[in-house]
Amino acid sequence: MSMNAALAERFGQIAEMLELLGMDKFKVIAHQKAARIIEALPNDLGPIAKAGDKKALMELDGIGPKIADKIVEFAVTGKISEHEELRAQVPAGLAQLMKIPGLGPKTARLLWQDRGVTDIAGLKKIIDEGSILTVPRMGAKTVENMKASLAFIEKGQERLPLGLAMPAAELFAARMLKVKGVKKAAFAGSLRRGKDTIGDIDILVSTTDPAAAAEAFRKMPEVEQVLVSGESKSSVRARVSTSSRMVKEEGDDETKGAAATGGGALVQVDLKMVPDASWGAAMMYFTGSKEHNVSLRERALKQKMTLNEYGLFPNDKEPTSPQSRGIKPVASATEEEVYAKLGLPYIPPEIREDRGEFDLKETPRLIELDDIKAELHAHTVASDGSMSILELAQGAKTRAFHTIAITDHSKSQFQANGLKADRLAEHCKAIRAAQKEIKGITLLTGSEVDILADGSLDYPDEVLDQLDVVVASPHAALFQKPEPATARLIKAIESGKVNILGHPTGRLINRRAGLSPDMEKVIAAAKANDVALEINAHWMRLDLRDTHVYAAVKAGCLIAIDCDVHTADDFDNLRYGVLTGRRGWLTPEQCINCWPAKRLHAWLKKESRG
DNA sequence: GCCGTTTTCGGCCCGACTGTTTTCAGTCG
Numbered sequence A: 001m002s003m004n005a006a007l008a009e010r011f012g013q014i015a016e017m018l019e020l021l022g023m024d025k026f027k028v029i030a031h032q033k034a035a036r037i038i039e040a041l042p043n044d045l046g047p048i049a050k051a052g053d054k055k056a057l058m059e060l061d062g063i064g065p066k067i068a069d070k071i072v073e074f075a076v077t078g079k080i081s082e083h084e085e086l087r088a089q090v091p092a093g094l095a096q097l098m099k100i101p102g103l104g105p106k107t108a109r110l111l112w113q114d115r116g117v118t119d120i121a122g123l124k125k126i127i128d129e130g131s132i133l134t135v136p137r138m139g140a141k142t143v144e145n146m147k148a149s150l151a152f153i154e155k156g157q158e159r160l161p162l163g164l165a166m167p168a169a170e171l172f173a174a175r176m177l178k179v180k181g182v183k184k185a186a187f188a189g190s191l192r193r194g195k196d197t198i199g200d201i202d203i204l205v206s207t208t209d210p211a212a213a214a215e216a217f218r219k220m221p222e223v224e225q226v227l228v229s230g231e232s233k234s235s236v237r238a239r240v241s242t243s244s245r246m247v248k249e250e251g252d253d254e255t256k257g258a259a260a261t262g263g264g265a266l267v268q269v270d271l272k273m274v275p276d277a278s279w280g281a282a283m284m285y286f287t288g289s290k291e292h293n294v295s296l297r298e299r300a301l302k303q304k305m306t307l308n309e310y311g312l313f314p315n316d317k318e319p320t321s322p323q324s325r326g327i328k329p330v331a332s333a334t335e336e337e338v339y340a341k342l343g344l345p346y347i348p349p350e351i352r353e354d355r356g357e358f359d360l361k362e363t364p365r366l367i368e369l370d371d372i373k374a375e376l377h378a379h380t381v382a383s384d385g386s387m388s389i390l391e392l393a394q395g396a397k398t399r400a401f402h403t404i405a406i407t408d409h410s411k412s413q414f415q416a417n418g419l420k421a422d423r424l425a426e427h428c429k430a431i432r433a434a435q436k437e438i439k440g441i442t443l444l445t446g447s448e449v450d451i452l453a454d455g456s457l458d459y460p461d462e463v464l465d466q467l468d469v470v471v472a473s474p475h476a477a478l479f480q481k482p483e484p485a486t487a488r489l490i491k492a493i494e495s496g497k498v499n500i501l502g503h504p505t506g507r508l509i510n511r512r513a514g515l516s517p518d519m520e521k522v523i524a525a526a527k528a529n530d531v532a533l534e535i536n537a538h539w540m541r542l543d544l545r546d547t548h549v550y551a552a553v554k555a556g557c558l559i560a561i562d563c564d565v566h567t568a569d570d571f572d573n574l575r576y577g578v579l580t581g582r583r584g585w586l587t588p589e590q591c592i593n594c595w596p597a598k599r600l601h602a603w604l605k606k607e608s609r610g
Numbered sequence B: 001g002c003c004g005t006t007t008t009c010g011g012c013c014c015g016a017c018t019g020t021t022t023t024c025a026g027t028c029g
Helices: A003-020 A025-040 A046-050 A054-058 A065-077 A081-089 A094-098 A105-115 A120-129 A140-154 A162-177 A210-218 A244-250 A276-287 A290-302 A335-341 A389-398 A421-437 A482-493 A519-528 A546-554 A568-583 A597-604
Strands: A182-187 A200-207 A223-229 A233-240 A265-274 A305-308 A311-314 A403-409 A442-450 A469-473 A532-536 A559-562
Touching: A003 A025, A003 A065, A003 A081, A003 A094, A003 A105, A025 A065, A046 A054, A046 A065, A054 A065, A065 A081, A094 A105, A094 A120, A105 A120, A120 A140, A162 A182, A162 A200, A162 A210, A162 A233, A162 A265, A162 A568, A182 A276, A200 A210, A200 A276, A210 A223, A210 A233, A210 A265, A223 A265, A265 A276, A276 A290, A276 A305, A276 A311, A276 A335, A290 A305, A311 A335, A389 A403, A389 A421, A389 A568, A403 A421, A403 A469, A403 A597, A421 A442, A442 A597, A482 A519, A519 A532, A519 A546, A532 A546, A532 A568, A546 A559, A546 A568, A559 A568
Parallel strands: A200 A265, A403 A442, A442 A469, A532 A559
Antiparallel strands: A182 A200, A223 A233, A233 A265, A305 A311
């Protein structure tokens, strides 16, 4: 585990334990915030912390003198004394208790101090005995809900990958649009912000008939449990497909798919209903992030206004909500006008993370799907792809790309039928021959060459020199420690033979953590050597991840967004790569796939590479 | 514990829903 991850984990635990002890909630929030900030940092805090550079640490938003001290203490001793002391007081199993939906810190504390419950097993015991009913505020219904939530978390609830959640959310929204009275329907939440995984699916509708919308929502075939159902919101647990292709093919046919088979993943889906005049304010509220919204509301208060999901209102400091008293909002119908009245440019959803977006003077021109004009990472049947060279070229041409690079695996990927040098030479001939058969798109010869554990490349220089494009990627030895991983990637970057560093960490979402190199150093090396860092657009990879893209973009490093095409459907993953790029504030200028053919081809031929 | 376009002290977003309650606490997003 990297130093940052270990620190974030400890601050998260400190926050949890303080909460369980009923300590000051703002101290809790401060530690939660510190954990979140540190988790998202691209660079390793180790060197700064070991040097005792408190001042540098305190420059980070949310890190003050006390937390800086704790970071230094951890870097030097490997421990945080406050963390150790709290652990001696609070049973470790209580954290698990708080992960049960509906069971928060107050209840966990009550169960612990009143009944001696210290973990989930203890909770189950008093549920079975029935003695839980004598705990204050514990009635039969609460216990029933608790049992359902226990069953839910025992199935192991992973966050749902973007590529599975988005097709499902589009299906739900499309259905809601057909319900009587519904004027608009869209998904919001972390899904709209393009996060790589999501905890639940948020659907917003504007409607004149909330009761009809709620009923249609609860009766959808995927719904297995209704959690909440009120006048303006409903929450359910629904089963969604875990085969991304199926949802697309399924369309709006409600009889097939996950709901019928019982497969798939169980996910919480929230429906929020608002009048159409509140659409913009509601979209902002429901899109988040929470941190972004808190900042917006604080900003509103400073301007003598108050912001909620119904609109931006003058702040008359009355205790009841302005909309309930018929006060007319200053802005509410569109997100643009709400931002404008707060003195802000429109902020794209993907960057609403309270990470500098409030300093923007105008809306940044972030990359869009249609900006992408080239695919530079694709496999054919020569290694582990399912398409021929011509089929691949045709697929790229259909998407109006001007260029596609054929980059099959190198020899060490024997399980993927990687090409030895002689086969690669033949393959390049075949690519050049295919070029003669298809017009309107440029075919480039290339390889996805393995970066071996020591950082050397899987082909000798003279082989790489023959190729138009070299994508270098780590595939094996993905459990390396951060230091050798950093050296490995930098050695590949500095080889002078590489155009693009492919899926730099090798992570697989929910399955494999991959490498944890010092990304700040990798980014600096890539910038210095004019190597582009890839955002692999496959939803199981999204590697670089958003925070790495953000750091790379700030450093002026070039980015490639590629689908790593193996089958025809893989081209459709591009939108996830673009969303990840947008989360990193990526502009088309900094993304080589957006460049005109001439500029891209000239860049690939740069002299430093062969 | 953090932070400053009122502030270095005194704040720190806002509303919906549920279940258990006789008016509200706890949880969630």
